[in-house]
Amino acid sequence: MLRRLQGRNGYLLVGLVLCFVLGQVLLSTGVINNYWRGIIFWGAAITMVSLGLNLIYGFNGQFSLGQYGFYAIGAYASADVTYRWVHNDSSGLVVVIGGSVLALLLMWGVSVLLRRFYGVRTMTVFVFNVLAAVLGFGLSVSVLVPVLGPAVSTVLQALPGVVTQQVVFFLALVGGAVLAGIASFLFGIPVLELGSDYFGIATLGFTIIIKVLLDNTDTLLPFPEMKGARGMVGIPQWTTWPWVFLSFVFILWVMRNILHSSTGRAIISVREDERAAELVGIDVVSYKILAFVVGSVFAGLAGGIRAHDLAFLHPQSFNFIQSFNPLIIVVFGGLGSMTGTVFAGFLWIVLLEGVLRLYLPAGFETWRFVVYPLILLLMMLLRPEGLMGRYEVPFLRSRKPSLQQDGGTETATAQEVAG
Amino acid sequence: MKGRPESLGPEVEQRPVVLTIDGLTHYFESLRAVHNFSVTLKQGELVGLIGPNGAGKTTVFNLVTGVYPPTEGGIHYNGVDLVSLPSHDIIQAGIARTFQNIRLFADLTVLDNVRIACHPHAGYGLVDSILRLRKFRQKEAEMTEESLELLAIFGLEDRQADIAGSLPYGLQRRLEIARALATNPRVLLLDEPAAGMNPQEIDQLMDLIHFIRDHFNLTIFLVEHRMRLVMNVCEWITVMDFGEIIARGTPEEVRNDPKVIEAYLGRQAIR
Numbered sequence: 001m002l003r004r005l006q007g008r009n010g011y012l013l014v015g016l017v018l019c020f021v022l023g024q025v026l027l028s029t030g031v032i033n034n035y036w037r038g039i040i041f042w043g044a045a046i047t048m049v050s051l052g053l054n055l056i057y058g059f060n061g062q063f064s065l066g067q068y069g070f071y072a073i074g075a076y077a078s079a080d081v082t083y084r085w086v087h088n089d090s091s092g093l094v095v096v097i098g099g100s101v102l103a104l105l106l107m108w109g110v111s112v113l114l115r116r117f118y119g120v121r122t123m124t125v126f127v128f129n130v131l132a133a134v135l136g137f138g139l140s141v142s143v144l145v146p147v148l149g150p151a152v153s154t155v156l157q158a159l160p161g162v163v164t165q166q167v168v169f170f171l172a173l174v175g176g177a178v179l180a181g182i183a184s185f186l187f188g189i190p191v192l193e194l195g196s197d198y199f200g201i202a203t204l205g206f207t208i209i210i211k212v213l214l215d216n217t218d219t220l221l222p223f224p225e226m227k228g229a230r231g232m233v234g235i236p237q238w239t240t241w242p243w244v245f246l247s248f249v250f251i252l253w254v255m256r257n258i259l260h261s262s263t264g265r266a267i268i269s270v271r272e273d274e275r276a277a278e279l280v281g282i283d284v285v286s287y288k289i290l291a292f293v294v295g296s297v298f299a300g301l302a303g304g305i306r307a308h309d310l311a312f313l314h315p316q317s318f319n320f321i322q323s324f325n326p327l328i329i330v331v332f333g334g335l336g337s338m339t340g341t342v343f344a345g346f347l348w349i350v351l352l353e354g355v356l357r358l359y360l361p362a363g364f365e366t367w368r369f370v371v372y373p374l375i376l377l378l379m380m381l382l383r384p385e386g387l388m389g390r391y392e393v394p395f396l397r398s399r400k401p402s403l404q405q406d407g408g409t410e411t412a413t414a415q416e417v418a419g
Numbered sequence: 420m421k422g423r424p425e426s427l428g429p430e431v432e433q434r435p436v437v438l439t440i441d442g443l444t445h446y447f448e449s450l451r452a453v454h455n456f457s458v459t460l461k462q463g464e465l466v467g468l469i470g471p472n473g474a475g476k477t478t479v480f481n482l483v484t485g486v487y488p489p490t491e492g493g494i495h496y497n498g499v500d501l502v503s504l505p506s507h508d509i510i511q512a513g514i515a516r517t518f519q520n521i522r523l524f525a526d527l528t529v530l531d532n533v534r535i536a537c538h539p540h541a542g543y544g545l546v547d548s549i550l551r552l553r554k555f556r557q558k559e560a561e562m563t564e565e566s567l568e569l570l571a572i573f574g575l576e577d578r579q580a581d582i583a584g585s586l587p588y589g590l591q592r593r594l595e596i597a598r599a600l601a602t603n604p605r606v607l608l609l610d611e612p613a614a615g616m617n618p619q620e621i622d623q624l625m626d627l628i629h630f631i632r633d634h635f636n637l638t639i640f641l642v643e644h645r646m647r648l649v650m651n652v653c654e655w656i657t658v659m660d661f662g663e664i665i666a667r668g669t670p671e672e673v674r675n676d677p678k679v680i681e682a683y684l685g686r687q688a689i690r
Contacts, residue, residue, distance in 0.1 A: 118503070118504065119503050119504075254549055257548055257549045257550075257551055258545070258548060258549060261543075261547075261548030261555065261559070262534065262537070262538045262541040262543070262548070262559070262562065263538075263544075263545050263548055264548070265527075265531055265534055265535045265538060266535060266538045268524075268527065268531075268535075269524055269527075269535045272524035272525070272526060272527060273522055273523075273524060273525075275486075275522065276518070276522040276523070276524065277524075277535070278505075278506045278507055278510075279484055279486075279506055279507075279510060279516060279518075279522075280510060280515075280535060280536040280538075280598060280599070280601070280602055281507050281510035281511045281536065281538070281539040281602045282507055282535065282538060282539065283505075283507045284507070290545075
């Protein structure tokens with residue numbers, strides 16, 4: 001273990017800790033005021049959403065406009081969990097976590113069952129998975145809530161207050177992310193069989209459906225606390241610097257490790273040439289679904305972070321015009337560059353939402369949607385590969401495949417075992 | 420035996436059957452691209468498929484690798500029915516192919532092109548790679564080593580870090596064969612491997628085809644226009660025209676078959 005922390009990994013860890021401490025100190029001492037804190041947290045959330053989209057569009061080549069739909073699912077789901085919790089109701093927690101676990105188990109069972117048959121039609125797979133998910137969440141509402149609800153409350157209340165809050169918040173974030181993942185899986189099964197253009201249109205439809213559902217959460221859906229088109233208020237403001245930092249690093253780390261592995265190369269091969277990938281033995285559709293689900297999980301997590309920072313959610317902030325934001329960021333930063341997305345994501349929020357609002361005359365907001373597309377147009381004309389092209393900072397780059405080096409690490413691990 | 424010339428020696432006929440294509444027929448709308456095509460390949464054979472442009476040779480390859488399902492007919496590989504299997508399952512079962520127009524992952528490195536084809540037998544999953552477990556590091560190193568060995572066979576080991584699209588044409592052809600071999604095939608379908616090569620490169624390619632057949636214990640089915648390559652490399656040849664088989668036999672027999680000469684050169688050539 002210690003050997004792995006030497007060299008590059010060691011520097012990386014030290015750098016991350018320094019970054020974290022610096023951020024915490026600046027925030028605690030008030031050097032970064034609440035306005036800028038909000039901007040930074042917002043930037044982080046948007047960047048996480050965009051990283052997910054970059055995995056789907058930049059690395060897997062599937063043009064998606066659905067990213068904000070999953071962002072919304074993550075935000076509303078996690079907000080609902082914590083909102084209910086602070087109103088002494090553990091049902092949100094039980095349904096989101098317990099239901100997700102049940103649904104995932106059932107869906108796993110479905111996949112084991114269907115693997116026995118050859119040539120199962122996509123629609124059959126889809127219907128079975130939807131049934132599994134409905135059954136899972138239905139059971140959690142009807143059985144788990146009355147059975148487990150009081151017990152969960154008692155156990156969590158027995159912990160010290162601060163710990164309870166962090167545990168509930170953690171579970172809410174995980175629940176939101178998993179829920180976004182399940183939704184994207186179910187949506188992805190039928191739709192990812194389509195070609196890329198049709199997929200783009202279908203995802204646009206998804207975003208619109210989610211927005212309409214959110215407008216009617218109190219009428220069509222049984223969630224009066226979400227207050228429909230009036231916007232959800234009273235979400236506890238629990239997002240703190242450690243949570244933002246940890247989720248951000250977690251997403252970067254997971255994405256880097258996926259991309260620089262055999263799975264990642266399979267994902268990228270689908271972007272390069274779908275037919276060729278299929279004909280070297282890669283199951284193209286399942287890798288499209290994989291990238292889509294992982295990207296949506298990132299969006300769901302970001303949604304939870306954003307909801308508990310803003311403490312207010314409105315369906316209007318998830319409409320389909322907004323859903324172009326991550327797309328613009330990804331294209332701007334460079335399709336297929338994590339560095340570019342991080343750079344462009346923060347630049348986007350810090351410049352357009354932070355600096356411009358402070359220093360430009362009032363009324364500029366009206367012009368924003370003239371300026372955004374203009375920037376994008378100029379970008380496409382002058383540097384179509386994006387700001388960073390496919391450049392990555394060393395941390396996000398893959399190691400040079402050299403046999404000597406690999407042999408070296410092999411002996412190192414052998415010595416480690418012997419020692 | 421169905422789908423084989425009668426003139427082959429008993430020594431060849433004793434080998435086990437690997438791939439059976441039986442009565443394969445395929446229509447594009449109302450156009451009959453392949454009609455009643457039957458070929459039986461035995462272990463270790465090098466078989467050629469020739470015919471004028473548009474005869475349906477590439478369509479046969481596409482049908483075998485599941486690019487589209489045949490209208491009629493059966494394809495069996497080691498007793499497994501391949502019809503209606505998705506392409507990636509056919510490839511993973513042990514049939515690999517190259518393309519008439521090179522289809523490399525042009526923006527990726529030479530090494531990654533080969534490692535992508537190794538993916539189905541990578542031996543580690545998503546969790547191993549996310550957590551960077553020991554299994555990941557081991558299997559990843561093995562996979563890289565295996566890929567580099569393959570590249571060395573094709574004389575590409577110095578180009579491993581180059582972008583595949585930047586390689587000269589002849590090397591791209593070689594890389595495509597290397598990538599196909601990385602899938603661990605038993606049967607290799609080569610679609611015009613010598614297209615665009617100069618005579619010297621073709622000589623090298625002939626040696627290479629013989630070498631990989633013996634080294635990887637392959638059965639090779641080859642579509643080609645360059646007669647020099649086909650006649651020198653193949654043990655027997657099937658000739659197609661307008662989607663149908665018009666002749667089959669050893670290179671010598673095929674070369675002198677009047678139907679073949681007619682298909683290639685026209686009726687006058689026979690007189």
